[in-house]
Amino acid sequence: MKAIPGPSKRRLVLLERLLSGCGKKTITSVEIEALTGCSSAVIRKDISLLDVCCGASNGYKIAELKAAIVKALNLTQERQKCCIVGLGKLGQALLESTELESSPFQIVAGFDSNVNRTEVLRSVFPLHPTTMLESVIKTEHIKYAILTVPQEEAQGTAQKLSSCGIKGIVNFTSCVLTVPKKTAVENVSLLTSLETLSAN
């Protein structure tokens, strides 16, 4: 199969989500355009990259299309382990979130540099002091990290995560993280997002 270009990947991730929350059996590229704002042509091109053939004249068969995206993007993989680093208000909120239930992602550990906090907080998975970062990540084979530490700790922690072999960081801090290319970063801070909207 051909490699799927970056912009297409991002759209396909959203498309898969859209299909999941859609009661119907089939859907046409024009309907998808109405729902997502992406042109029907771009949608068809994206789908053609999956080399499935799940639609003609009546639109795409949703079940097949969804399966094809999941397969192409590895969304189906065995549980992929994540950890939360930084257990302030935001970290705690994410810790308790049910968003990842019924997704392939599973949070298996939390870290905070404040030992008190890791002892006082309760969660279904263990919480550790940040000094344990490397050993836990390596023994648990954790792939992704959710970064919710304070500004001052962001860059240092990111670097440590990268050198522990973390594949990707979801960066909730407003710091620009400098990490080796092998570690992908997804910036999702409130401030960055507002600035991006504002710059439109």
Next chain:
Amino acid sequence: MKAIPGPSKRRLVLLERLLSGCGKKTITSVEIEALTGCSSAVIRKDISLLDVCCGASNGYKIAELKAAIVKALNLTQERQKCCIVGLGKLGQALLESTELESSPFQIVAGFDSNVNRTEVLRSVFPLHPTTMLESVIKTEHIKYAILTVPQEEAQGTAQKLSSCGIKGIVNFTSCVLTVPKKTAVENVSLLTSLETLSAN
């Protein structure tokens, strides 16, 4: 001034942040490459879009460069008002966050469909039941919304926000929002971000 293309805008937003947290006086495009992972050529091209001329032989003068970006992206504007819609754990955490301090963005209202919650929670700005959405947004001239409602309410709320004239939504839910093009959406949900990382 020429229009600044989308990818450049995103990089410039991050570059501005980088410059802010950088003690030095000048910086070269190669140094920026090391810090951000973007090639020096792309950095220079981005900066050339700003039509400033703030560097040669010794790199860019950080103060001037920062000012130019701020100006080009409207980051300097008068306070831009935001609201939080959905005061669950995540909404509360953002409510209490100090991230927007010393930014042009200011949260001026919170909403929740549960009236109890808007009465029990305390914050420096007023909290309202969601029924007040339209009137508050219009009288306060709120530009951006931070969406942290439960899944089921996401699409309906987004539509309402759009029809109230909201310019942009920071979408912390994992729903794909269908809104008119005049309303920009920035997707920052944990699940979407992890999927994007995983699809790399």
Next chain:
DNA sequence: ATTTGTGAACAGTTTCACAGCG
């Protein structure tokens, strides 16, 4: 000498238009 700023070449995306399929 070093680094920007930029036109020109290149690469990657999106749009277009239509043949082919159900």
Next chain:
DNA sequence: CGCTGTGAAACTGTTCACAAAT
């Protein structure tokens, strides 16, 4: 006959390479 799937065209963004600037 409507809709997909896809080459070819158009466009947008990136890299290259070097002249200009200090």
